[in-house]
Amino acid sequence: MIEYSDFQCLFCGQFARKTELLRSYVDKGVLRIEWRSSPSSARSPSRPRWAAGQQKEFWEFHDVAYSKPRERNAGEFSAENLLTMAREAGITDVERFQADMASDKARSAVQRDQKEGYNLGVTSTPAFLINGRPILGTQPTAAFKEAVEAAAKTAGR
Template identity: 70%
Template sequence: MTGSTGSTPSPSRRNRRRTVGAVAVLAAAAVTASFALTLDGSDTGGKKAGEPAAVTGSADPAPAPADPGLLALARRDASDPLAVGRADAPVVLIEYSDFQCPFCGRFARETKPELLRSYVDKGVLRIEWRNFPIFGEESERAALAGWAAGRQKKFWEFHDVAYGKPRERNSGAFDAENVIAMAREAGVADIERFQADMASEQARNAVLQDQEEGYNLGVTSTPAFLVNGKPILGAQPTDTFEEAVESAAKTAKAAKEAGR
C-alpha cells in the first residue's frame, strides 16, 4: 500500500501473511490515490498546492458495498479511548497512523477537525485510530504514549498535542522526556501511572495488534484509511474524505432501508 502521494512509506519490508482479498481492494485504491496532492505539490497535475484533487466515482448514485471482511475490522467498542464518535454510527473511518509521519500530521491538522464538525458531532461518523509506528524507536514510544494517555481518557488530547506542529523525524521530539511533557500538556493527571502504562506488556500488545492488522491488509505507508471498508491512501484533500463519508452513509442508509 505504498502511496507516492500524501503518504509516508515504511523504511523496511516485512514478510508477513496478507489477506488476499483485502490486498486487492487496497491495491485498487492506488488509482484514486493518483489524484491526491503530494505534500510539496510536486505531483499536482498542473494544480497549485491546496487545490482539491479529482475524485473518481463521485457521480455513482448507488455505490457498491465494501468487502464484508474489511467492514468487520471496525471494532465499534463504545469504551475504546482511541475512538471518537458513536459506536453505532453508520460510517466508520479506520486510520492507520504514525505520530512521526508528516502526512498524518497534515491530516490531523487540516482534515480531521472538519470531519469532526461535519460528521462525528452529527452522529454520522466514527473515527477509530490504529497505531502503526514505522519509523523506529521514537514512533514506537509515541504510540505507547498515546495508548497510555488513553488509559486516562486523554488519547485525543495527546494526539492533538503530538500533531500540533510539524516535528522533525527521529530528532528526539518523542524521546522519553518529551512524551511526558506532551502528556502533561494533554492533561494526563497521573504521570506515574502514565509511565507505568507505557512500559506495560498490555500497551505493547495493543500496539502490536494494530500493526498486525495493518500489515495483514498490506499497509506499508502512512496514513492509510478505510471508510466503511473502502480505502483511501495518504493525506488527500478534505473533499475526498467528505465524499467518501457521504457515499458510505448513503450506502448504509440504503442497506438499512432494504433490511440488510
C-alpha cells in the same frame, strides 16, 4: 473510519491539523474514528497513544502530538517530551501514563494494530479505511467528505 498513523509522520501531522471537517462528522454522530498504530512505525511513539487512551485522553494527546510539525527520530518524542505532551494534553496521572506506556498491554496493543495493518496491506502512512474503502496517503478533504457521506448514505444516516 480506521486511521493508520504515526506521530512522527509529517503527512499524518498535516492530515491531523487540516481535516477538522471530519471531526464535525464525529460530532454529528455520522462518523467514528479509530486510530491505529501504523505497521511501519516500529520505532514510532505508539505506546503513549495507548497510555493516554487508558485515561480517556487519547484525542487530547493526539492533538498535542500533532499540534506542530515534528522531525522524525530527532528526539521530539523523548521520554521527557512525552511527559510534557501528556501534561499539556490534560493527563493528570502522569505516573500511571508512564507505567501504561511501559506495560506489556501497550506493547501487545501496538503489535495488534500493526499486524492488522499488515494483513490489510497498509504499507505507508497515513492510510484510512472508511467502511472498507481504502484512502491512502494525503488526499484532499473532499475525498474524505465524499467517502464519509457515501458510507453514511449506505448506513441510512
